[in-house]
Amino acid sequence: MSGDLIIRAISILGGLGFLMAIILVLAHSKLRVETDERLVQVINALPGANCGACGFPGCGAFAEKVVKGEVSPFGCPVANDEMREKIAEILGVESEGKEREIAVLICQGGKENCPRKFKFVGRKDCHTVSRFFSGDKECVYACVGYGSCVAVCPFGAIRMGEDELPIIDEEKCTGCGICVKECPQKVLKLIPKTKLVYLACVSQDKGREVREVCKVGCFACGICIKVCPTNALKMVGNLPEMDFNLCTDCGICVHKCPTKSYVDRAKARPYAMISTACDGCGECVKVCQFNAIEGEPKSRHKVIVDKCIGCGECFKVCPIKAITMVGALGYVYGRPTT
Amino acid sequence: MNPAKIFLAAFLVNNIILLRYIGLCPFFGVSTRFSTSFGMGMAVVFVMMMATFVTFALYHLLLIPLNLLFLRTAVFILVIAALVQFVEMFLKKSFRALYSAMGIYLPLITTNCAILATTFLVIDYRYNLFQAMVFALGTSLGFTFVILIFSALREKLEYAPISPAFRGYAIAFIAAALVSLGFLGFIGLFGLSL
Numbered sequence: 187m188s189g190d191l192i193i194r195a196i197s198i199l200g201g202l203g204f205l206m207a208i209i210l211v212l213a214h215s216k217l218r219v220e221t222d223e224r225l226v227q228v229i230n231a232l233p234g235a236n237c238g239a240c241g242f243p244g245c246g247a248f249a250e251k252v253v254k255g256e257v258s259p260f261g262c263p264v265a266n267d268e269m270r271e272k273i274a275e276i277l278g279v280e281s282e283g284k285e286r287e288i289a290v291l292i293c294q295g296g297k298e299n300c301p302r303k304f305k306f307v308g309r310k311d312c313h314t315v316s317r318f319f320s321g322d323k324e325c326v327y328a329c330v331g332y333g334s335c336v337a338v339c340p341f342g343a344i345r346m347g348e349d350e351l352p353i354i355d356e357e358k359c360t361g362c363g364i365c366v367k368e369c370p371q372k373v374l375k376l377i378p379k380t381k382l383v384y385l386a387c388v389s390q391d392k393g394r395e396v397r398e399v400c401k402v403g404c405f406a407c408g409i410c411i412k413v414c415p416t417n418a419l420k421m422v423g424n425l426p427e428m429d430f431n432l433c434t435d436c437g438i439c440v441h442k443c444p445t446k447s448y449v450d451r452a453k454a455r456p457y458a459m460i461s462t463a464c465d466g467c468g469e470c471v472k473v474c475q476f477n478a479i480e481g482e483p484k485s486r487h488k489v490i491v492d493k494c495i496g497c498g499e500c501f502k503v504c505p506i507k508a509i510t511m512v513g514a515l516g517y518v519y520g521r522p523t524t
Numbered sequence: 525m526n527p528a529k530i531f532l533a534a535f536l537v538n539n540i541i542l543l544r545y546i547g548l549c550p551f552f553g554v555s556t557r558f559s560t561s562f563g564m565g566m567a568v569v570f571v572m573m574m575a576t577f578v579t580f581a582l583y584h585l586l587l588i589p590l591n592l593l594f595l596r597t598a599v600f601i602l603v604i605a606a607l608v609q610f611v612e613m614f615l616k617k618s619f620r621a622l623y624s625a626m627g628i629y630l631p632l633i634t635t636n637c638a639i640l641a642t643t644f645l646v647i648d649y650r651y652n653l654f655q656a657m658v659f660a661l662g663t664s665l666g667f668t669f670v671i672l673i674f675s676a677l678r679e680k681l682e683y684a685p686i687s688p689a690f691r692g693y694a695i696a697f698i699a700a701a702l703v704s705l706g707f708l709g710f711i712g713l714f715g716l717s718l
Contacts, residue, residue: 206606
């Protein structure tokens, strides 16, 4: 190879490269687009999960809309309070508090409680199975348990349990609501994270129809409505509807329900303890729905710990405040009600 | 060869994806959704036309006179990369809508082998500039056509009862092979051969 050729080759290649570089540098400065610097700040403040719960394809798209002012800066359901504050600060707006929510399964019709009525041969996916006679479970409202929610959760917070019902990890769940939208049987719901008691049944049927198909289905007996101390339950259709503002998570409905259709998320409950200050007036005995207080009139009463469910009704009525709720470390007793 | 035949050959008979098997990465990567496939196709048409034009000019005006034909590969890649960068900046500034439509695909197909293959082929076939542009148009439209068909196929495949081992790319490759077999039927159309 002649030296002349090598020189020519190197100079042409080098020259071209250099020329391109100059053109690109010039172009970069001349054709610069003004991007809002807040855009980068907002993107950094967002959780960065790109889950799409906000309704936009990724955090970048959401940030763009927010900076343009087309969407509320609090539209990200996954951002924690610190992130919301940050975003509000960047945009110069007032920060809004938002109740943290988590997803829960409002059905207990697993393998044990609600059997399958036919064998489905085909793509085992909740959407496809749900289209055949409303699912292959005896109860047409039940969770079919093929895991569409497991697949779609962007945080990996759901896994399929032994009884063919999804189990939601409360730590990982961010309340984004994607699983709720995905479920074809509509058995996933978002509830406030602090809400401990909820009805786990969506059956619109009542009486024998429900009992025939599911061991733990709500058959609209109405007992819970009668025993609720705050009248937070109301029968709507064939299901008790709970007013979250009135419900104090006392747990009475959980224990009184004959089919165990309610779910109590509390890891442990306290129990009542009557101190020596008790004068035996007997007000507590009148309100206790579980006969957990015993004692002669005019003498100190005692709580039967095994029967006490920790609802706190006695605590509320004791005129001399001789009753305290004890036990259950970490349990937040008595959610503040409006 | 007349332009119509060049176009038809590039579009169907010598389809770059199904018969030349060039440019398969974006084909399999992007064809899961119909909407994204369309964006990809548009970006390919755009870049292929531009790249062919510029590299053709560069080859005949610079490399041949200076007897540096062996630098073809390096120079073409260099030029195409720089060109696409420049065009991306230009589009972002002046044609926002077009930029948003093609968006991320523009830099993705910069040095895709389909682009480079086309620029090489127009030289190997000894086309003049007009024929080269027709060839580039035919090839890129052929790419778009096939990626659109395939994305529709893949969207349907998502709901088919496929055994778990084959789901995803495995069945996509098998499907592509079958479609390719189908396209073999175009050989001999108007006397055009592979």
